[in-house]
Amino acid sequence: MDKRKVIIIGCGRVAAKHIKAIKKLDSRLTLSALVDVSDTAPKKLLESSKMSADQVKIFSDYKEAIDTIKPDIVAVTVPSGLHCQIAEYALNSGCNLLLEKPMTMSSGESRKIYELSKATGKKIAMGHIYRYFPLVDLLRKDIAAGRFGKVTHGTIYVRWGHGMDYYDSAAWRGTWRSDGGAMMNQTIHAIDLLVWLMGSKPVEAKAMLAQRVRKIEAEDLGMAILRMDDGSLASIEGTTATSDKDHCAMFTVLCENGTVSLGLKRGIPKLDIRDGNNKKLNMHYVMKQISTKGFSSLLNALNPHTGIYADFADAIDNDRQPLADALSGYSSVDTLMGIYKSAKEDRSISLPLTEDFASEDMNNYFEKSC
Ligand SMILES: NC(=O)c1ccc[n+]([C@@H]2O[C@H](COP(=O)([O-])OP(=O)(O)OC[C@H]3O[C@@H](n4cnc5c(N)ncnc54)[C@H](O)[C@@H]3O)[C@@H](O)[C@H]2O)c1
Structure with missing residues (x-):
């Protein structure tokens, strides 16, 4: 079976754990691209992960990366406030998603992404380590x-x-x-x-x-x-x-x-x-x-992301839901x-909430309540 192509969007702290997992599972997965708005972050990440820059394309725009590579799995490791827009684009582009926690910053957005995954038939594995x-x-x-x-x-x-x-x-x-x-x-x-x-x-x-x-x-x-x-x-x-x-x-x-x-x-x-x-x-x-x-x-206790990727590859191969869906x-x-x-x-x-509530609705909470 061909290896599943993975791209990682966001090359900060947690992305290193994703690369470690992908390297460990190199008979099933290949890292095709890294995406970051910072010029230096992908290079630093490749260096610290001891990966050759020739094997991995680097992009600054996630839409261009998804459209060019057409990956099987998009790993979303950007700040949490950006999860929703990238998840929506990736699902609509026919990609499976490994989405870091929290899924999004509001109950309404998370419901939308959950419904979109059902509608597109694309799977989401959450970073619920x-x-x-x-x-x-x-x-x-x-x-x-x-x-x-x-x-x-x-x-x-x-x-x-x-x-x-x-x-x-x-x-x-x-x-x-x-x-x-x-x-x-x-x-x-x-x-x-x-x-x-x-x-x-x-x-x-x-x-x-x-x-x-x-x-x-x-x-x-x-x-x-x-x-x-x-x-x-x-x-x-x-x-x-x-x-x-x-x-x-x-x-x-x-x-x-x-x-x-x-x-x-x-x-x-x-x-x-x-x-x-x-x-x-x-x-x-x-x-x-x-x-x-x-x-x-x-x-897996040492790097639970290896468990997430192994289970996700298996879930895609066997058309079942991942452990953290x-x-x-x-x-x-x-x-x-x-x-x-x-x-x-x-x-x-x-619970569940009947109306949308967002983390941002807490703005000025401590100024007002204390
Ligand atoms: N599951 C876990 O154990 C775990 C652990 C740590 C972090 N996380 C989650 O992972 C996410 C990232 O956390 P982090 O600590 O790695 O953050 P970080 O700030 O270290 O890294 C985020 C990276 O995303 C890049 N970025 C920002 N906007 C972008 C855009 N539009 N396109 C592409 N790249 C962009 C930044 O330049 C940065 O390099 C958060 O949602 C966090 O909650 C999960």
């Missing part, structure tokens, strides 16, 4: 099959410290229009995972946002509670106001007959899976992962917009 961590899919299936009994509630905390050097590194970071804050950027894919693991849908959001230490437009701390359609509750904490040397994302699903807890602390995977008798099931699940998905699948992109933005709206209007909000 947590779905691709080892064991996650096995645990989700067992929770759904009732292995741990009824789900009572779930919790996540994402303490992903970023200093002002991170926010000052690009003008779009921390702005309501193009990025949002700790909940929208650093926590949205964790919310996606928690909801996916719990196996139910959010029907109500209550939230508070704060600015503690980072001097940005949006929140550096958010807390929210979701009510799910099966009556369970989910609590969410997301912040960048912690030390930038200390990155943690922890997920716990609590059930009638057991608890599933997993995540990352300072780059090290953490696992605590117990049955109703408090017996640890960690090894059972590690062995099951190895026997069903191979030892190498454990390495277009619906996951739309639903997570809808939930996030419910959280923002709840903070803004100081009341609980029903």
Whole structure:
């Protein structure tokens, strides 16, 4: 089978992880072009990825790149406020999309991109990296099959410290229009995972946002509670106001007959899976992962984007939906917009939203509310 042609639009921080994944999967994928409005960014990226500039065309205009290369997969790794327009053009040009999170900056735009993917028959894989961590899919299936009994509630905390050097590194970071804050950027894919693991849908959001230490437009701390359609509750904490040397994302699903807890602390995977008798099931699940998905699948923890690309190539070949599909992109933005709206209007909000709400609708929120 011919290799799938991939182009990457946006050559910044996350694009390096995409290139690493494409290189790893070079029997199935080939990087055909890089696109960036900056002259220097693609060259730097090729250099740091140890790729020869002869193999890869460079463009400054994404439309020209899509029209010229006609890629199988367009990877969108530009600032979040630009996702919608590029996604729309790529889908209408007949390309599949690997779209970084968040899908777009509003519930209405995300719904539009989700509907367009259905109408064009083109697939979207979201950059929801947590779905691709080892064991996650096995645990989700067992929770759904009732292995741990009824789900009572779930919790996540994402303490992903970023200093002002991170926010000052690009003008779009921390702005309501193009990025949002700790909940929208650093926590949205964790919310996606928690909801996916719990196996139910959010029907109500209550939230508070704060600015503690980072001097940005949006929140550096958010807390929210979701009510799910099966009556369970989910609590969410997301912040960048912690030390930038200390990155943690922890997920716990609590059930009638057991608890599933997993995540990352300072780059090290953490696992605590117990049955109703408090017996640890960690090894059972590690062995099951190895026997069903191979030892190498454990390495996806090092660069989950490899898992995203491998699954996406397979999804295209076999005409199935990827693990993190277009619906996951739309639903997570809808939930996030419910959280923002709840903070803004100081009341609980029903989900899914019936009217469009955009991150930009939060403009001046802290000036007005504090
Ligand atoms: N899934 C993940 O783990 C993960 C991690 C980091 C970032 N992200 C997401 O990836 C996206 C990019 O984040 P980043 O940190 O790499 O940003 P970045 O600022 O480091 O890079 C963005 C790049 O896009 C380029 N760009 C801007 N406008 C463009 C245009 N019109 N056409 C082509 N290129 C353009 C910029 O010049 C820059 O090189 C964001 O949406 C972010 O939320 C996802």
